[in-house]
Structure formats: structure tokens, C-alpha cells
Amino acid sequence: MSRSFKAAIKENLPVHATHNLLSLSVPDSMPDPRPGQFFMVGMNRGTDPLLKRAFSLFRRTDEGLQILYRVRGKGTDILRNMKEGAILDMLGPLGNFYPLPSEEKTPLVMAGGIGIASVFSLIEDLAGKAIVFYGARTKEELLMLNEVKVYAKEVIVSTDDGSAGLKGTAADALRAFLAPQASDAHFCIYACGPHPLLKAVARMSKEYRIRAYVSMEEHMACGIGACLGCVVKTHDGFKRVCKEGPVMSASEIVW
Ligand SMILES: Cc1cc2nc3c(=O)[nH]c(=O)nc-3n(C[C@H](O)[C@H](O)[C@H](O)COP(=O)(O)OP(=O)(O)OC[C@H]3O[C@@H](n4cnc5c(N)ncnc54)[C@H](O)[C@@H]3O)c2cc1C
Ligand code: FES
Structure with missing residues (x-):
């Protein structure tokens, strides 16, 4: 089609x-x-x-x-x-899409900068269930923040320059949130943002044994699986972000 x-x-x-x-x-x-x-x-x-x-x-x-x-x-x-x-x-x-969490899981949604573009409709569909970690360089770059607040259960904001919320990245904010939790089993992470943020999420997913899905944003030429311009290395060989992704399990990627 x-x-x-x-x-x-x-x-x-x-x-x-x-x-x-x-x-x-x-x-x-x-x-x-x-x-x-x-x-x-x-x-x-x-x-x-x-x-x-x-x-x-x-x-x-x-x-x-x-x-x-x-x-x-x-x-x-x-x-x-x-x-x-x-x-x-x-x-x-x-491409594929974010799998919705089971009823007992609390979704933790991470957005770094323009990564909010990919996860916004997920936050909308999760209708009041998502705890959102939203990071940007400055307060002014926290785009659509009021709209995010409408659909999220809670929004934890961070900025690189400390002009709003915690000073640091969304990954720093996630770590601060996870560290004191008694049990991690009921969380599920979704993330989109710069590569270092996704890599940090993958590390925490392993450390805290929480399933994490990341949206990869490689350079794309065709978008339909034909040019192999968007491949990433996974533990199961190379995969095309446009076809087998963009949403991938954080644990399958060779970071
Ligand atoms: C699946 C997917 C979803 C995306 N969703 C969004 C979105 O919702 N909103 C948004 O603003 N952007 C998104 N992007 C990134 C967007 O595709 C690029 O910013 C855009 O192609 C840049 O085009 P350009 O002609 O303006 O820049 P170019 O002239 O092609 O490039 C300008 C600069 O941007 C860099 N660049 C270009 N594409 C990428 C990329 N994919 N990753 C990292 N660096 C890049 C180039 O290396 C160069 O330094 C997405 C990318 C992918 C693969
Ligand atoms: S962009 Fe061509 S194969 Fe993915």
C-alpha cells in the first residue's frame, strides 16, 4: 500500500x-x-x-x-x-510505535529537547498516567510545557543552565527519582532525545532492571528501508531505524 x-x-x-x-x-x-x-x-x-x-x-x-x-x-x-x-x-x-505499558506499570516518559515531539502523543494517550522527565538547554526551550502538563500525571523539569527546574539533564532527574525507590519493577521507560540521553537511559534501565524503549533519530535518506542509511548496531545484527524502529528496546542496542 x-x-x-x-x-x-x-x-x-x-x-x-x-x-x-x-x-x-x-x-x-x-x-x-x-x-x-x-x-x-x-x-x-x-x-x-x-x-x-x-x-x-x-x-x-x-x-x-x-x-x-x-x-x-x-x-x-x-x-x-x-x-x-x-x-x-x-x-x-x-516505522513502529511505542508499545503501551500494562495496567500495573507506571510509565516514565523522558524527553530531551526536541525529543518532546516524539513522545507528546504518547503522553496524551497515557491520559494522566505518565510521569514525564522533560529536559532542555534553557527554560525558553521547554516547548509545549503547558500542554504536556495537561496530560501528564507529573512533570519533572530540568534545564542545562538551571533556568527552570533541576539543573542538569533529564537523565540526571530520572536517576534522582529512581535512586530512593524501594522497588523498580512497576516502572517502564520511554525516551526520545539526544544520543547521550538515550545511552544514559539504557544504562539506568540495566542497573534498575526496568524495561526501556528509546526512539532513535538517525540520519535518514529514504525512510522506507531501502537505502540502509539509518542502520544501528544491535546485539542481533544491524537494524534499520526506519523499518525495525524508530522505537527500539534500549537493551538491544550496542551503545
Ligand atoms: C525518525 C525521526 C524523527 C524525527 N523527528 C523530528 C521531529 O519531530 N522534529 C524535529 O525537529 N526533528 C526531527 N527529526 C530530525 C530531523 O529529521 C532533522 O532535523 C532534519 O532532517 C534536518 O533537516 P535539514 O535539511 O534542516 O538539515 P540538514 O541540512 O540536513 O542538516 C543540518 C544539521 O543537522 C544534522 N542532522 C540532520 N538530521 C539529523 C538527525 N536525524 N539526527 C541528528 N542530526 C541531524 C546534520 O548533521 C547537520 O549538522 C527526526 C529524525 C528522525 C530520523
Ligand atoms: S532511511 Fe533508508 S533504510 Fe532507513
Whole structure:
């Protein structure tokens, strides 16, 4: 089945100097996206940039979906300047998704910076059950924090510069939370963010014997399993992040 479709920009709202919230209307035929899945988005005019860029589902809306993105390079700079009514070539939803925890587990959701884009809809679906560890460089980069608070049971904020919450990373905050716990068996971790954060989560998952799922954000060229540009080394051989992921068990990755 083709996953290709055209989406119309409804709004492309700056939420920070370097981040925008993109609201799209999509055809009814697009399969329902699940938390953790992603889309390949074409923003080229002519052939530059040639390749589509990968973005997580941020939130489902009545008309379609939203993407929260950070402006990094050529593609996202073009995207930032696109206006309401512009049409994007898209592929998706792609990849696997976060498995929901069993009833007895308390989900601990970790977001580092723009990693919030991947876990937001999971926090929404967990409807008041998730304890969220949300870290960013500064207070201003804690994007959509009020929205996160609406759906989370509790939000533990951290910033690198100490301008809000604990001074340090979301991983530091998770360790401080886990250290005094009498039993770890009833937790389950979900994480998206920079590689060092995911690696720290994997370490704690092993140390505290808690199942952890991480969303890997490797560079992607095709997004559909054809180019092998996104492989990561696992204990079971190389796996494609776009096909076998992006959500992977932290214990299966060779960090
Ligand atoms: C599955 C997946 C989901 C993603 N979801 C989101 C999202 O929801 N919001 C968001 O803002 N970004 C997301 N990203 C990252 C996003 O794809 C890149 O930021 C984007 O492709 C950059 O395109 P560009 O043309 O602006 O930058 P380029 O000009 O291609 O690159 C600019 C700089 O960014 C670096 N870069 C590009 N892609 C990545 C990457 N995947 N990981 C680390 N560094 C990279 C390059 O090395 C370069 O230094 C996701 C990536 C993946 C693989
Ligand atoms: S991006 Fe091409 S195989 Fe994953």
C-alpha cells in the first residue's frame, strides 16, 4: 500500500526562535498514526534539497496532524518559510510505535529537547498516567510545557543552565527519582532525545532492571528501508531505524 500523500499547511507557527509548530490537513485515506511513528516530508522546490526529511508525529488533530520541528539546516529553513495553503509531499505514517505499558506499570516518559515531539502523543494517550522527565538547554526551550502538563500525571523539569527546574539533564532527574525507590519493577521507560540521553537511559534501565524503549533519530535518506542509511548496531545484527524502529528496546542496542 502506498504511504504517499499530499498535505496542506493550515498553520506554521513559530513557538520559539528556532522551533515551529506545523499544522497539516491530510487526506482521510491516510492511516491513523500511532505515537512514535514518523513522516518523511518533502519541502523541495525543484530538486534542492532532494531528499525528504523525517519528522515525528507530534499530535493528531481533527483535520490531520501536527509536527513540532527545530530549524537545523536547509530543509527545515525552507519549511519554516512555507505559508498556509502550501502543499507538502509526504510519506507515512512510517516505522513502529511505542508499545503501551500494562495496567500495573507506571510509565516514565523522558524527553530531551526536541525529543518532546516524539513522545507528546504518547503522553496524551497515557491520559494522566505518565510521569514525564522533560529536559532542555534553557527554560525558553521547554516547548509545549503547558500542554504536556495537561496530560501528564507529573512533570519533572530540568534545564542545562538551571533556568527552570533541576539543573542538569533529564537523565540526571530520572536517576534522582529512581535512586530512593524501594522497588523498580512497576516502572517502564520511554525516551526520545539526544544520543547521550538515550545511552544514559539504557544504562539506568540495566542497573534498575526496568524495561526501556528509546526512539532513535538517525540520519535518514529514504525512510522506507531501502537505502540502509539509518542502520544501528544491535546485539542481533544491524537494524534499520526506519523499518525495525524508530522505537527500539534500549537493551538491544550496542551503545
Ligand atoms: C525518525 C525521526 C524523527 C524525527 N523527528 C523530528 C521531529 O519531530 N522534529 C524535529 O525537529 N526533528 C526531527 N527529526 C530530525 C530531523 O529529521 C532533522 O532535523 C532534519 O532532517 C534536518 O533537516 P535539514 O535539511 O534542516 O538539515 P540538514 O541540512 O540536513 O542538516 C543540518 C544539521 O543537522 C544534522 N542532522 C540532520 N538530521 C539529523 C538527525 N536525524 N539526527 C541528528 N542530526 C541531524 C546534520 O548533521 C547537520 O549538522 C527526526 C529524525 C528522525 C530520523
Ligand atoms: S532511511 Fe533508508 S533504510 Fe532507513
